[in-house]
Amino acid sequence: MDLIDQLKTGNKRAAAKLITMVENKLPGYEEVLKEVHKLSGGAYVVGITGPPGSGKSTLTDKLVKNLRKSGKNIAIIAVDPTSPFTGGSILGDRIRMNDLNLDPGVFIRSMGSRGHLGGLSEATRAAVKILDVMGSEVIFVETVGVGQSEVEIVRNADTTLMVLVPGLGDDIQAIKAGIMEIGDIFVINKADIDGSNRTKREVEMNLDLSHHERRPRVVMAVAIDNKGIDEVVEAIHEHRDFLVSSGKYHQNRAVTAKDEILEIIQVQTLKNVLDNPRVREQLEELTQQVASRTMDPYTAGKHIMDNIQS
Amino acid sequence: MDLIDQLKTGNKRAAAKLITMVENKLPGYEEVLKEVHKLSGGAYVVGITGPPGSGKSTLTDKLVKNLRKSGKNIAIIAVDPTSPFTGGSILGDRIRMNDLNLDPGVFIRSMGSRGHLGGLSEATRAAVKILDVMGSEVIFVETVGVGQSEVEIVRNADTTLMVLVPGLGDDIQAIKAGIMEIGDIFVINKADIDGSNRTKREVEMNLDLSHHERRPRVVMAVAIDNKGIDEVVEAIHEHRDFLVSSGKYHQNRAVTAKDEILEIIQVQTLKNVLDNPRVREQLEELTQQVASRTMDPYTAGKHIMDNIQS
Numbered sequence: 179m180d181l182i183d184q185l186k187t188g189n190k191r192a193a194a195k196l197i198t199m200v201e202n203k204l205p206g207y208e209e210v211l212k213e214v215h216k217l218s219g220g221a222y223v224v225g226i227t228g229p230p231g232s233g234k235s236t237l238t239d240k241l242v243k244n245l246r247k248s249g250k251n252i253a254i255i256a257v258d259p260t261s262p263f264t265g266g267s268i269l270g271d272r273i274r275m276n277d278l279n280l281d282p283g284v285f286i287r288s289m290g291s292r293g294h295l296g297g298l299s300e301a302t303r304a305a306v307k308i309l310d311v312m313g314s315e316v317i318f319v320e321t322v323g324v325g326q327s328e329v330e331i332v333r334n335a336d337t338t339l340m341v342l343v344p345g346l347g348d349d350i351q352a353i354k355a356g357i358m359e360i361g362d363i364f365v366i367n368k369a370d371i372d373g374s375n376r377t378k379r380e381v382e383m384n385l386d387l388s389h390h391e392r393r394p395r396v397v398m399a400v401a402i403d404n405k406g407i408d409e410v411v412e413a414i415h416e417h418r419d420f421l422v423s424s425g426k427y428h429q430n431r432a433v434t435a436k437d438e439i440l441e442i443i444q445v446q447t448l449k450n451v452l453d454n455p456r457v458r459e460q461l462e463e464l465t466q467q468v469a470s471r472t473m474d475p476y477t478a479g480k481h482i483m484d485n486i487q488s
Numbered sequence: 489m490d491l492i493d494q495l496k497t498g499n500k501r502a503a504a505k506l507i508t509m510v511e512n513k514l515p516g517y518e519e520v521l522k523e524v525h526k527l528s529g530g531a532y533v534v535g536i537t538g539p540p541g542s543g544k545s546t547l548t549d550k551l552v553k554n555l556r557k558s559g560k561n562i563a564i565i566a567v568d569p570t571s572p573f574t575g576g577s578i579l580g581d582r583i584r585m586n587d588l589n590l591d592p593g594v595f596i597r598s599m600g601s602r603g604h605l606g607g608l609s610e611a612t613r614a615a616v617k618i619l620d621v622m623g624s625e626v627i628f629v630e631t632v633g634v635g636q637s638e639v640e641i642v643r644n645a646d647t648t649l650m651v652l653v654p655g656l657g658d659d660i661q662a663i664k665a666g667i668m669e670i671g672d673i674f675v676i677n678k679a680d681i682d683g684s685n686r687t688k689r690e691v692e693m694n695l696d697l698s699h700h701e702r703r704p705r706v707v708m709a710v711a712i713d714n715k716g717i718d719e720v721v722e723a724i725h726e727h728r729d730f731l732v733s734s735g736k737y738h739q740n741r742a743v744t745a746k747d748e749i750l751e752i753i754q755v756q757t758l759k760n761v762l763d764n765p766r767v768r769e770q771l772e773e774l775t776q777q778v779a780s781r782t783m784d785p786y787t788a789g790k791h792i793m794d795n796i797q798s
Contacts, residue, residue: 212784219781435778435785440758442789447757448750468745471529474522475745479752487797
C-alpha cells in the first residue's frame with residue numbers, strides 16, 4: 179500500500195506501476211482496486227470514440243492543450259482493443275512521442291487487451307480510478323475503432339464524444355445507426371474536406387430519429403488546425419452542467435457501478451473455473467465431448483457450474 | 489422441434505425463425521441450441537473482418553458468387569456489433585437489397601447486438617449451427633468494424649480473411665499490430681488505388697515479425713471489379729487443406745468448443761443473478777453502496793456470488 183500513499187501525493191511513477199499491476203493482475207491487484215475505488219470518484223471522465231481515421235488522437239491532443247490553459251490536471255488513457263497480443267504498444271509509441279508528455283500536468287497511458295476474457299474494460303476502469311486518486315481532474319479515455327467492447331468502454335464515461343469524419347465509405351452509414359445512441363456530443367472532424375456539411379446534416383437527421391433525453395450537440399472541427407476546439411470544450415461543460423443539474427450524473431454513476439459488479443462476477447466465475455485443477459480437468463474432458471458433438475455446450479456448462487458450487 | 493425437422497429438409501423459413509428465436513432468447517431456445525449443436529459441424533466457416541470502408545461486403549458478395557458456380561450451398565451472416573440498439577437493421581437492409589437474395593442456394597442474415605452481455609457471439613455461433621443443419625456447406629461470417637468482440641466472433645471461424653485497404657489513415661497502422669495475428673489470409677482490397685503496393689509490403693513486413701504456424705497468403709483484389717476473387721478462393725482452399733492435413737482443423741474446433749462452454753458459464757451466471765428477485769434486489773442495494781464508494785465492487789461481487797450459491 180506504499181504505492182497508494184505515493185499515488186495520493188500525485189506520484190506518476192506510482193500510478194504507472196499500479197496500472198501495470200492491475201493490467202497484468204499481479205499479486206495484490208484486487209486489494210489495490212478495492213482501495214482506489216473507495217478513494218476515487220472525483221475526476222470527470224470524457225470518452226472519445228469513433229471510426230479509425232477520424233482523428234481522435236489529434237482531437238484529444240488539442241482538447242487537452244485547451245483544458246491545460248485553465249491549469250487542470252489531465253490524464254489520457256488510450257485503449258486499443260484491437261490489439262489483443264501486443265498490448266497496444268504501437269499506439270502507445272505513437273502517443274508517447276507526443277509533446278504533451280513534456281507537460282507535468284498531463285499523464286498519458288496506452289492500454290491493449292491482454293486476453294479475451296473481458297479484461298480490458300476492467301483494466302480501463304481501474305486505470306481511471308488510479309489516475310483519479312493521483313489527482314487527475316479530467317480523464318480522457320480514447321478508443322481505437324468502434325466495436326462492442328469500445329462501446330462498453332465509453333459507456334461508463336460521464337461525457338462521450340463521437341468523432342465522425344466525412345466520406346469514410348458505406349460501412350460508416352451502417353455503423354451510424356448504433357453510433358447515434360452512444361454519443362453525448364458529435365464532432366465532425368476534418369470539416370474542411372468535401373462533404374462535411376452533408377455529414378453534419380446526416381448526423382442531425384439521424385439524431386432526429388434517435389432517443390436522447392437531451393439532444394446531443396453536433397460540432398464541426400478541424401482538430402489539426404485547432405479549429406472548433408473551444409466549441410467542443412464548451413459542449414463538454416454544457417453536457418456536464420446538464421448531467422449535474424438533472425441528477426443524471428449520479429444515476430449514470432450508479433449504472434457504472436452495476437456494470438462493474440456484474441463484470442466482476444463474470445470474471446470471477448471464470449477464474450473459479452480456470453484456477454481450480456479439478457474443474458479445469460473436467461473442462462478439458464467436456465471440451466472433447468462438445469467438439470465431437472457427443473455433448474452440447476449447455477449441458478457441459480451446467481456440469482461445470484455444478485462442480486464449482488459443490 | 490417441428491421447426492428443426494423442417495430445418496433438416498433445408499427450409500429457409502424455419503432457419504430464419506430459429507435464428508430469431510435464439511437471438512431474442514425466446515422460450516425453448518436452449519433446447520434448440522442443444523439440438524442443432526449435435527446435428528451440426530459439417531459446414532466450413534469463413535470469417536471476414538477488417539476496418540470500416542475496406543469493402544468486406546462487396547468481397548463477400550463476389551466470393552459467394554464465385555463459390556456458387558460449383559453448386560455449393562452458401563450462407564452469409566453479417567454481424568454488426570456496433571449497433572447495440574437497432575439490431576443491425578440498416579446493414580441488414582443494405583444486404584437484403586442484394587441480388588444474391590434471389591439465388592435459392594444462398595441464405596443471408598444480418599445480426600446486431602441486442603444487449604451488452606456477451607450475447608452476440610453466442611447468437612452468431614447459434615446461427616452458424618442452424619444454417620449448418622439447414623445444409624449450408626460454406627458459411628461466411630462478416631463483421632462490421634474491428635474491435636475486441638469482432639475478433640472474438642471471427643476467432644472461431646475455420647479460415648479468417650482480414651481485408652485491408654490502402655490509405656485508411658494512421659489508426660490503421662496502430663490496428664495492424666493486432667490484426668496480423670488474426671488473419672489466416674490477408675486481402676488488400678481496392679488494390680487499384682494508390683499505395684496498394686506499399687500496403688502489401690507493410691503487411692508482408694509485419695507478417696515477418698508475427699507468429700504464425702503457417703505464413704498467411706497476402707492477396708491483392710479489386711472486389712468491385714471481380715479481380716483477385718479466384719485467388720482468394722484458391723487461398724481459402726489452400727488454408728483448409730493445410731488445416732485438415734496438419735490436424736489443426738480438429739484442434740481449432742476444440743478451442744471453439746471450450747470458448748463456447750466458458751461463454752455459456754458466464755452468461756448463465758449473469759442470468760442466475762438477474763433472474764432471481766432476491767439476488768437482483770441485493771444487486772440494487774449494493775450498487776448504491778458501490779456508487780457512493782462506501783463499498784468496493786469486488787466485495788459487492790463476492791456477496792452476490794455467495795448469495796447465488798447458497
